[in-house]
Amino acid sequence: MTTTTSPEAAARLVGDGADCCEPQPGTAPLEAEPAAELAAKFKALGDANRLLLLAMIASGESAEACVCDLTGPLGLGQPTVSHHLKILVDAGFLTREKRGTWSYYSVVPGALSELCAELCKESALGGLMDAPSCD
Amino acid sequence: MTTTTSPEAAARLVGDGADCCEPQPGTAPLEAEPAAELAAKFKALGDANRLLLLAMIASGESAEACVCDLTGPLGLGQPTVSHHLKILVDAGFLTREKRGTWSYYSVVPGALSELCAELCKESALGGLMDAPSCD
DNA sequence: TCAATATATCGACGAATGTCAATCTAGCAG
DNA sequence: CTGCTAGATTGACATTCGTCGATATATTGA
Numbered sequence: 001m002t003t004t005t006s007p008e009a010a011a012r013l014v015g016d017g018a019d020c021c022e023p024q025p026g027t028a029p030l031e032a033e034p035a036a037e038l039a040a041k042f043k044a045l046g047d048a049n050r051l052l053l054l055a056m057i058a059s060g061e062s063a064e065a066c067v068c069d070l071t072g073p074l075g076l077g078q079p080t081v082s083h084h085l086k087i088l089v090d091a092g093f094l095t096r097e098k099r100g101t102w103s104y105y106s107v108v109p110g111a112l113s114e115l116c117a118e119l120c121k122e123s124a125l126g127g128l129m130d131a132p133s134c135d
Numbered sequence: 136m137t138t139t140t141s142p143e144a145a146a147r148l149v150g151d152g153a154d155c156c157e158p159q160p161g162t163a164p165l166e167a168e169p170a171a172e173l174a175a176k177f178k179a180l181g182d183a184n185r186l187l188l189l190a191m192i193a194s195g196e197s198a199e200a201c202v203c204d205l206t207g208p209l210g211l212g213q214p215t216v217s218h219h220l221k222i223l224v225d226a227g228f229l230t231r232e233k234r235g236t237w238s239y240y241s242v243v244p245g246a247l248s249e250l251c252a253e254l255c256k257e258s259a260l261g262g263l264m265d266a267p268s269c270d
Numbered sequence: 271t272c273a274a275t276a277t278a279t280c281g282a283c284g285a286a287t288g289t290c291a292a293t294c295t296a297g298c299a300g
Numbered sequence: 301c302t303g304c305t306a307g308a309t310t311g312a313c314a315t316t317c318g319t320c321g322a323t324a325t326a327t328t329g330a
Contacts, residue, residue: 030190035183043181047318048167048174055165067277080319082278101276101327116251182288202307215289217308236297236306 041115044091049074050084054093057105064097064106176250179226184209185219189228192240199232199241 045051052074057065071081085105088094093111097104180186187209192200206216220240223229228246232239 030187030194032183032187035186035190039181039183039186042177042186046174046178046181048170049318051170051174051177052165052167055170059165076318077320078277079279079321083318086278098277098326103277112254116254119247119251184288211288212290213307214291214309218288221308233296233307238307 038115038118041091041093044087044093047084049076050088053081053084054088054107057094058107062106064104066102066104068102070105173250173253176226176228179222179228182219184211184215185223188216188219189223189242192229193242197241199239201237201239203237205240 045054053070056070056073057063060069067078067081067085070085071078074081076084085094085096089096089105093108094105095108097106180189188205191205191208192198195204202213202216202220205220206213209216211219220229220231224231224240228243229240230243232241
């Protein structure tokens with residue numbers, strides 16, 4: 001703002017009157033739109049019951065399960081499980097196939113790994129991924 | 136849930152009176168506790184502004200930034216940015232170092248990749264990660 | 271056709287979340 | 301010591317979220 005120059009700004013400007021809070025346009029390498037999409041996916045994973053649902057579905061032999069198989073172990077009501085499953089479907093982690101009276105939910109194969117990959121590619125977040133993760 | 140056997144249950148039991156919704160203990164490979172921890176981290180990433188904050192901090196030369204550098208580009212108030220940064224710190228994605236008047240936030244190097252790795256290791260979710268993700 | 275069942279949808283309610291204005295706490299400069 | 305500034309904390313508010321009960325839809329079986 002006026003006098004107390006931040007160390008960083010001082011290092012760049014050496015001057016005095018410049019404050020440390022300039023907009024610095026173009027600095028953020030991650031745009032708002034992809035950030036929102038990424039956040040939506042993370043938000044879908046940001047619930048313990050949904051993670052458990054994913055794990056339970058994936059752990060099955062056929063990697064699919066109907067709602068009635070998932071309601072009991074979680075201790076949640078059927079509408080709630082249906083709701084969570086819908087969120088996971090909307091986020092692209094599950095697919096729903098209706099066979100007869102039952103709805104079979106199965107895992108979208110590369111969804112999670114793709115999310116991981118996006119984390120690495122998208123913007124400077126790649127700098128955070130120095131350790132080998134999924135191999 | 137008394138008579139109409141679900142296909143899967145029918146395939147396993149062949150009987151008749153068994154319903155499809157038995158608790159099936161020990162079926163879920165992902166326990167509730169680690170699921171909650173994972174969910175907490177995902178929840179921290181489930182906000183576009185927080186992802187942008189992470190990206191902005193990581194993109195800097197020194198991979199650190201003070202609050203005043205982050206407030207402007209996001210169009211958020213200072214308390215809000217502080218709040219988001221605290222969430223990211225609590226989740227283990229950022230660290231805070233106070234130098235003089237300024238608080239410098241920097242990225243925890245392996246945090247994101249470790250999260251990716253946990254996704255692969257933890258339980259049957261590994262089955263979802265068939266594509267090479269972070270290399 | 272009619273009853274039963276699996277699932278989805280709706281409405282409601284309490285809890286959590288994102289945001290801001292106002293205030294509080296510390297360092298720094300004079 | 302007295303302002304001034306960077307940042308954290310508090311309180312309030314609207315919105316979203318997770319959950320449930322009740323209901324609607326569709327499919328199977330008699």
